[in-house]
C-alpha cells in the first residue's frame with residue numbers, strides 16, 4: 001500500500017519562530033506530496049525579507065529546478081524586463097512560487113512542464129503562508145492562473161480580473177499573467193500586448209505598495 005504523504009511541517013516550524021533560511025532548509029526535506037521524487041531540488045523563495053512586493057508564480061521550471069532559484073529561466077528574463085519596465089527595483093521584490101518542486105513529464109530527452117494539481121497546491125501552501133508571514137509584503141502579485149486561484153479561489157479569472165486591487169484577508173493582492181504567457185504568445189503583436197499587460201499590472205502593484 002502506498003504510504004500517505006507526510007504533513008507539511010511549515011506551520012509548525014513557523015510557530016517555533018523559524019527564520020526564512022530555516023524554513024528553506026526544512027523545505028529541502030519536504031515530502032508532503034510526491035513532487036519531490038522527480039525534481040532535482042526544492043526551489044524556495046528568494047529576495048529581500050523587507051520587500052514591499054511578493055511575486056508568486058506557479059512552480060519552478062526546468063532551469064529553476066536545476067539551479068535551485070526561482071525565475072532564473074526564460075520566464076524570469078521576461079519578468080526582470082517587465083519589473084524594469086514598471087520601474088520596480090529587484091531589491092524591493094521577493095520571488096516565490098505556490099508549488100516548490102518542479103512537476104514535469106518526459107518528452108523525448110526534454111522535461112516538459114506539467115501543471116500542478118490541486119492536491120500539490122494544497123500540500124505546498126503552508127510554505128507560501130510561512131513566507132508571507134515572515135516577509136509581510138504590502139502587496140502580493142499573483143502571476144498566472146494557478147497562483148491566482150490558489151489565493152483567490154477557483155472561480156478567479158486572470159484575464160478578466162487582472163490588475164484589480166483585491167483585499168485578501170487584510171492584504172492586497174493584484175493578479176496578472178504569468179511571464180511565460182509572453183513567451184508562448186502566438187505572434188509578435190500578441191507578445192507585445194501581453195508584455196504591456198504584465199508591465200501595467202506590475203506598475204499598479206507598485207503604486208498600491210507605495211500608498
Ligand code: SF4
Nearest residue numbers: 030032033101123124
Ligand atoms: S511540492 Fe511543496 S508540498 Fe510537495 S514535496 Fe515539494 S515542497 Fe513539499
